[in-house]
Amino acid sequence: MELSRHLIAILNAITFVLSIPILGAGIWLAGRHHTDCIRFLQGPVIVIGLFVMLSSIAGFAGSYLRIRWLLWIYLAVMFLLIVLLFCFTVFSFSVTNKGAGEALSGKGYKDYKLGDYSTWLQRKVRSSNNWNPIKSCIKDAHICESLGKYKIASDFYEAELSSVQSGCCKPPTACSFLFINATYWTRPLNVDADPDCYRYSYVQSELCFDCDSCKAGVVDKVRHDWRKVAAVNIVIFFLLIVVYSAGCHSFRRSHEEGSYAKGII
Structure with missing residues (x-):
């Protein structure tokens, strides 16, 4: 349990650090002058960055401090983030699968x-x-x-x-x-x-x-940008699955230990 708890804390600390430049980039794009050339990606970037940050905080605190309700929130947010990333990545590839100079x-x-x-x-x-x-x-x-x-x-x-x-x-x-x-x-x-x-x-x-x-x-520039973002999202997607699996394992172990303790009492 200790190994699992520390592993989840480390993984979520890493994802939290990664969320800072993601969220910062989205906010910077959104705050730019109205003549920005291409702003099709700023909304998804902000949402993804915010979700990663919130889930990382909840996962770190919930696993390391053994706060079960935070683990519930963490697992729920992480699940939504994984679904969001999957949908966004599929959509990105679907709208960029045709066209070239x-x-x-x-x-x-x-x-x-x-x-x-x-x-x-x-x-x-x-x-x-x-x-x-x-x-x-x-x-x-x-x-x-x-x-x-x-x-x-x-x-x-x-x-x-x-x-x-x-x-x-x-x-x-x-x-x-x-x-x-x-x-x-x-x-x-x-x-x-x-x-x-x-x-x-x-x-x-x-x-x-x-x-x-x-x-x-x-459009051709947007197409290339979206495909780059989609490729990065694939890596993040699999990383989040690993973190989410570790979180589920930690929550299950925490629940089992709590049930065991109640049985002894």
């Missing part, structure tokens, strides 16, 4: 099409309530201005652009715009190739920020 011959970057991604992610960026702040952030971050170093078309075509730069700062390749510089293209040769051919603006503050390709570039 289209490789282009002779180009270092890719083109992105919104229709290639999950319907749920498409709805997120098509909503003006979500897209307007994202677009504002892209402008404020001067993401496209950083491409000004490419003065020659051949250098630009070999550049490895991010999905946001490729989707938002230039017109789709299918339109066959003529390269002037990295953020200024003119006279499309195939204007009917893509609806974004009409959406591209020569105004430097607009460019392709209202294009579906820009939204697709943002």
Whole structure:
């Protein structure tokens, strides 16, 4: 019983320490300026971090101090956290299982099409309530201005652009715009190739920020971020199962000892 009690205390102390940066990151994201680019993950991050912290405190105190009602709370919260992590991880993989950039011959970057991604992610960026702040952030971050170093078309075509730069700062390749510089293209040769051919603006503050390709570039970034979070959640999920199993064992042993003591009396 002593070994089990100390083991649970150590495991919960570790999970408590891990919960601090998780919760802190979520609060920091939530408190940022309203033009934050992508904030789809902050809610789940805060909830997960808070659950981990509360369950760790209850588990540490309940097992180490032998407070049975705290163990009850600990086991209940831990069970909910495991279910939450499982659901969130499955959901993350389900909405990110499709979509990728289209490789282009002779180009270092890719083109992105919104229709290639999950319907749920498409709805997120098509909503003006979500897209307007994202677009504002892209402008404020001067993401496209950083491409000004490419003065020659051949250098630009070999550049490895991010999905946001490729989707938002230039017109789709299918339109066959003529390269002037990295953020200024003119006279499309195939204007009917893509609806974004009409959406591209020569105004430097607009460019392709209202294009579906820009939204697709943002979705592609979200997709990669979610898959990273989901991969980490898998590790945390199995760790929590180990901690939860140890907590159940400790609670059962505590209950047996209490029943045994009553029998002697």
